[in-house]
Amino acid sequence: MSAFTKELLKGQSALVTGSSSGIGKAVAKALAAAGAQVAINYIGNEKEAAKVVEEIQREGGSSFPVRADISKEEEVQNMFQQIIQRFGTLDILVNNAGLQQDAFLVDMTLEQWNKVIGVNLTGQFLCSREAVREFLRRGLVPERSSALGKIICISSVHDIIPWSKHINYAASKGGVLLLMKSMSQELAPKKIRVNAVSPGAIKTGINREAWDTKEAETKLLELIPYKRVGEVEDIGKAVVWLASDESDYVNGVTMYVDGGMTCYPGFADNG
Numbered sequence: 001m002s003a004f005t006k007e008l009l010k011g012q013s014a015l016v017t018g019s020s021s022g023i024g025k026a027v028a029k030a031l032a033a034a035g036a037q038v039a040i041n042y043i044g045n046e047k048e049a050a051k052v053v054e055e056i057q058r059e060g061g062s063s064f065p066v067r068a069d070i071s072k073e074e075e076v077q078n079m080f081q082q083i084i085q086r087f088g089t090l091d092i093l094v095n096n097a098g099l100q101q102d103a104f105l106v107d108m109t110l111e112q113w114n115k116v117i118g119v120n121l122t123g124q125f126l127c128s129r130e131a132v133r134e135f136l137r138r139g140l141v142p143e144r145s146s147a148l149g150k151i152i153c154i155s156s157v158h159d160i161i162p163w164s165k166h167i168n169y170a171a172s173k174g175g176v177l178l179l180m181k182s183m184s185q186e187l188a189p190k191k192i193r194v195n196a197v198s199p200g201a202i203k204t205g206i207n208r209e210a211w212d213t214k215e216a217e218t219k220l221l222e223l224i225p226y227k228r229v230g231e232v233e234d235i236g237k238a239v240v241w242l243a244s245d246e247s248d249y250v251n252g253v254t255m256y257v258d259g260g261m262t263c264y265p266g267f268a269d270n271g
């Protein structure tokens with residue numbers, strides 16, 4: 001059960017990229033539970049996206065699925081047209097879609113590099129640009145929110161923790177960190193709030209082998225001072241708060257939702 005009520009984001013519309021599964025799905029459901037209507041972006045998994053929409057509708061929410069490869073300019077623009085047609089405007093963008101294609105530097109192909117940068121970083125740029133164009137076109141609606149619009153970038157603890165064998169991923173998330181802060185600096189005077197949530201180890205398909213056996217989980221917990229692996233709902237709650245006026249004075253901030261992973265637990269008793 002969430003402590004947020006349907007009043008919190010009432011009348012607002014949101015887009016969550018990559019929300020047919022994992023963290024994106026939980027974020028979409030949390031925003032809907034807080035009263036927002038939510039567009040469910042997906043790329044390959046139409047059935048799963050339809051299920052998320054159904055789950056939201058069953059709870060009395062409003063939602064629809066929209067397919068787009070967020071690394072492609074035309075597809076992003078087309079997606080925004082569909083959303084604006086359907087919802088009238090957009091108030092909240094959650095830049096969530098992301099992927100990993102792991103390899104050591106010496107083995108990494110240019111394709112693997114470009115794919116990860118394309119979705120995780122360029123995708124956030126393309127979606128943010130379209131969202132901001134819409135926020136500016138629509139103007140402020142004070143009875144809905146004291147901000148013109150809100151962008152929440154889903155990053156990772158690997159925007160500051162280096163990650164061998166994942167240089168494309170870590171570079172993309174490091175990029176998101178300053179994309180987010182620079183957008184915030186540029187857009188705050190226009191009353192647009194841009195922030196990030198950086199998850200640590202959260203139980204999803206992307207890192208299944210890191211938590212789905214007892215041995216793997218024990219090893220993973222060495223990296224987490226709070227001694228539990230995160231759940232997707234942990235991220236949903238943080239995003240809802242950042243999307244709401246409850247965080248109105250929060251701009252250009254990265255919220256690490258990681259059980260303390262970024263506190264370098266390896267240094268707890270030596271170093």
Ligand code: BGC
Pocket residue numbers: 100155156157158199200201202206207210
């Ligand atoms: C990665 C996961 C990893 C976690 C903590 C996330 O950004 O996608 O695979 O478990 O960071 O290292």
